[in-house]
Amino acid sequence: MAGRFIDHEDDDPILSVVNLIDLFLVIVVILLLVVVRNPLNPFATDNVVVVENPGQDNMRITVKKGEELTRYESSGEMGEGEGVKAGITYRLPDGRMVYVPE
Numbered sequence: 001m002a003g004r005f006i007d008h009e010d011d012d013p014i015l016s017v018v019n020l021i022d023l024f025l026v027i028v029v030i031l032l033l034v035v036v037r038n039p040l041n042p043f044a045t046d047n048v049v050v051v052e053n054p055g056q057d058n059m060r061i062t063v064k065k066g067e068e069l070t071r072y073e074s075s076g077e078m079g080e081g082e083g084v085k086a087g088i089t090y091r092l093p094d095g096r097m098v099y100v101p102e
Contacts, residue, residue: 040064 035041039048040062048064059074087101 040069042067 050062
């Protein structure tokens, strides 16, 4: 009967440490998968456009071209922002639009 307690290894503290290491490895793999699947992943060379809060006053547009990120923020006012007039657009009676550069 005394030999049963000597061979009993369920209370070995090193087994608990090994189980914790396994748990942390699973968590690290899940976090890496989340980073890889993110559309704004810095390691991907895809071109992505992300629109946050569309139509709201605090709308933001993030454009990713390769490894370059550009963020545009809305001021909430119509016609405000940076840029210069590049031409005029006319709507034809059939609904088509014609752009005339200046």
